[in-house]
Amino acid sequence: MGNVRKAFGVDIGGTNVVIGLVTENGDVSDVKKFQTKDFNEYRKLIDALSVYIKSFKDECIEGIGIGAPNGNFYKGTIEYPANLPWKGITPFAAELTEKCGSKVFLTNDANAAAIGEMSFGAAKGKKDFIMITLGTGVGSGIVINGNLVLGSNGMAGELGHTCIIPYGRKHPGTGLRGSLESYCSANGIVETAKEFIAKFQSHSPLKFFEEKDITAKLIYEHALKGDALSLQIFEYTGELLGKAFANFVMFSAPSLIVLFGGLSKAGGLILNPAKKYMEENLLEVFKNTCSIQLSGLPEDDAAILGAASLVFQNVKN
Amino acid sequence: MGNVRKAFGVDIGGTNVVIGLVTENGDVSDVKKFQTKDFNEYRKLIDALSVYIKSFKDECIEGIGIGAPNGNFYKGTIEYPANLPWKGITPFAAELTEKCGSKVFLTNDANAAAIGEMSFGAAKGKKDFIMITLGTGVGSGIVINGNLVLGSNGMAGELGHTCIIPYGRKHPGTGLRGSLESYCSANGIVETAKEFIAKFQSHSPLKFFEEKDITAKLIYEHALKGDALSLQIFEYTGELLGKAFANFVMFSAPSLIVLFGGLSKAGGLILNPAKKYMEENLLEVFKNTCSIQLSGLPEDDAAILGAASLVFQNVKN
CATH class of the missing domain: 3.30.420.40 (ATPase, nucleotide binding domain)
Structure with missing residues (x-):
């Protein structure tokens, strides 16, 4: 059964950053929660995420999907977020790709939720x-x-x-x-x-x-x-x-x-x-x-499901 | 040069119905104008249009594009137009196709204008x-x-x-x-x-x-x-x-x-x-x-150009 597609979903919020492993069937596992305020710089969050992601070296992962406030899908940047500890425009996706070698897709949190809803929820x-x-x-x-x-x-x-x-x-x-x-x-x-x-x-x-x-x-x-x-x-x-x-x-x-x-x-x-x-x-x-x-998504996992769906949508199977 | 693509563009308005022959380069010719009030029933307009269209029997036409108030692209219907002499939902595209054998694409007038603008005008x-x-x-x-x-x-x-x-x-x-x-x-x-x-x-x-x-x-x-x-x-x-x-x-x-x-x-x-x-x-x-x-379109021809562009957009070349 090694053929089930898998991706990481990351939800970057003002209070918590949550990462989890998601299958194409919508199963969520290995959820880990960080406190956003612990990362006064975005690179520290990238480091923490890549350490966690690399610990799954035996898993075949198609990519990492991220929902973040003011996320720009085209550029993979987070732009002037109002509620995050760092400011300005940060090349989040590019740097995370560099750190852990996976494809990274980033968009704003509500966009990720929409994709999640279309994949697994009320908008199927x-x-x-x-x-x-x-x-x-x-x-x-x-x-x-x-x-x-x-x-x-x-x-x-x-x-x-x-x-x-x-x-x-x-x-x-x-x-x-x-x-x-x-x-x-x-x-x-x-x-x-x-x-x-x-x-x-x-x-x-x-x-x-x-x-x-x-x-x-x-x-x-x-x-x-x-x-x-x-x-x-x-x-x-x-x-x-x-x-x-x-x-x-x-x-x-x-x-x-x-x-x-x-x-x-x-x-x-x-x-x-x-x-x-x-x-x-x-x-x-x-x-x-x-x-x-x-919404038809389970509340706790909705953001992660949405973020991971970005990967399933954008990587050709 | 018989290879230049051609289509008819039809603009159905509250005052006039205008039809013209349009090339993929945006040249307009053979414009004919009808008074909308002369058609108390939509079938009379279909008759008049098809008589005109059939008179071009030597031209190789890819189709007919129509811009009309409350035009429904999916169904080819005109639905509850406020300013036309006939009311209700009329299967305009289907009946015009039947009469003159050409593909017919119909949408609302502003949509047609948008396609025209993208093909020939300011939105190129x-x-x-x-x-x-x-x-x-x-x-x-x-x-x-x-x-x-x-x-x-x-x-x-x-x-x-x-x-x-x-x-x-x-x-x-x-x-x-x-x-x-x-x-x-x-x-x-x-x-x-x-x-x-x-x-x-x-x-x-x-x-x-x-x-x-x-x-x-x-x-x-x-x-x-x-x-x-x-x-x-x-x-x-x-x-x-x-x-x-x-x-x-x-x-x-x-x-x-x-x-x-x-x-x-x-x-x-x-x-x-x-x-x-x-x-x-x-x-x-x-x-x-x-x-x-x-708008970057010539005022007199804009509606016809837009309507005909529907054909160039939707018929595979």
């Missing part, structure tokens, strides 16, 4: 879909006619930074106003909660928390208990998400939008308004052509 | 660009990695109907609120003029026209003469266009946006604010990666 068999990751930020990976959209600069698919409310909230990281990420991320929903608490007369228990203690999880728990204000916060977040989705659908006509990440765990609380407002804002010919579903 | 050699037609409405054709984006339903690329101002103007045709088309089309700019005339203290000569006499052309002429209100109307239109473009760029990362159609003739009046506001609203990694240019 789909040729046109959009992956939206609703975490601390909002990321996206766009697949058109079976191919990841990379665009002229290799950085396409930054839907979290598109403007949904002109002159809206200023994003602390980008300086852009009214972006999807400013409203529909974990941070965004907390901002909405603060606004709604200040704005609406309400007996919501949320009013008794200090601002610093309000989290997406807290709002979710109160929504589950039936707190009207918390429900309203989710309804509003889903409404904005759905309206943004309508714009995306009229761009590339996907048959599916897949949601992944912390905020998507709110399930119907966010899915139902998103579906409703997406449909309401679509041109007739697009109505009922695109469904919204939660 | 570009793999990632977006065509925006600024006419009575706002149309779009999106090219990613050298391929027209059609999407899961064959109708992708309706950027004119994306929302740019939540709860904004209601579009009389679609019922959608705040769409790009409601602001940045010839009709949209007239609406803006009416609003600005009512809203701003001004000595603009526009104030002395009856509402029904205000046209995009009139505003343009007054802007050229230096009328501050008319200039402000163009600045606002360009601003909205530029902000919408920023969103499009963060979707597919085109290296070029090509403008075509009546309103684009305003040139710098609309291009300059569009460029400025696009750049201002882009994420850092996209700044200065996308230019905005006017």
Whole structure:
């Protein structure tokens, strides 16, 4: 059975770097986790990864796939990452290849998630879909006619930074106003909660928390208990998400939008308004052509699966 | 030189239907124009086109390309056209093929324009660009990695109907609120003029026209003469266009946006604010990666060239 294809998947995140061995069937093993803050320089991470990879000398590996913030597929570079300890443009893929002799494919984390979803998850068999990751930020990976959209600069698919409310909230990281990420991320929903608490007369228990203690999880728990204000916060977040989705659908006509990440765990609380407002804002010919579903990948392994799928997609079997 | 490839290009518009013979070098000849209103049924237009096409029995034609409102490339149908005398879904391509024995390719007019621009115009050699037609409405054709984006339903690329101002103007045709088309089309700019005339203290000569006499052309002429209100109307239109473009760029990362159609003739009046506001609203990694240019196609033949290019693109040489 030596013929099962294998690759390493690497997920570089703001908190952890995780590496695992993935088969073409989607089996994940040998997962190792590093703390991102331990690498004040990217070369130290490359060293740690290659030591680990080389310890599998008996395994026949087709390559290494990496999902990283601001990953540029064409150049294999990580460019100006906001949440990593090192800055600037780093030739991550090239240097990792040099160190361990394997082919390395690198793209941004949401793109990797999209490929993973197409290989193993909810988008299996789909040729046109959009992956939206609703975490601390909002990321996206766009697949058109079976191919990841990379665009002229290799950085396409930054839907979290598109403007949904002109002159809206200023994003602390980008300086852009009214972006999807400013409203529909974990941070965004907390901002909405603060606004709604200040704005609406309400007996919501949320009013008794200090601002610093309000989290997406807290709002979710109160929504589950039936707190009207918390429900309203989710309804509003889903409404904005759905309206943004309508714009995306009229761009590339996907048959599916897949949601992944912390905020998507709110399930119907966010899915139902998103579906409703997406449909309401679509041109007739697009109505009922695109469904919204939660990710079909196991949460712990999703990023690694996605990253490794880059290898299976790009290395000819 | 009987080896030059040839195809018919057909442009079906609300006012005229135009057909012409096009070579792979972009030469257009034998142009014939019909009035759209003369065809109360689509089959009458098919009859008229096939009579004309059959009269070229000595020409070796590779096929017929058609650009039509709401044209579906996959199905060869025209679906619920707003401005044509017939309604519903009509199997236009299949019936024209049956009548005259040629291969027929049909897509929406802005998609055809995009292919034309890639074959003969400003987008020659570009793999990632977006065509925006600024006419009575706002149309779009999106090219990613050298391929027209059609999407899961064959109708992708309706950027004119994306929302740019939540709860904004209601579009009389679609019922959608705040769409790009409601602001940045010839009709949209007239609406803006009416609003600005009512809203701003001004000595603009526009104030002395009856509402029904205000046209995009009139505003343009007054802007050229230096009328501050008319200039402000163009600045606002360009601003909205530029902000919408920023969103499009963060979707597919085109290296070029090509403008075509009546309103684009305003040139710098609309291009300059569009460029400025696009750049201002882009994420850092996209700044200065996308230019905005006017169409490189001769105005009279652009639609026919685009439609015929569909044939050259899709028939293997």
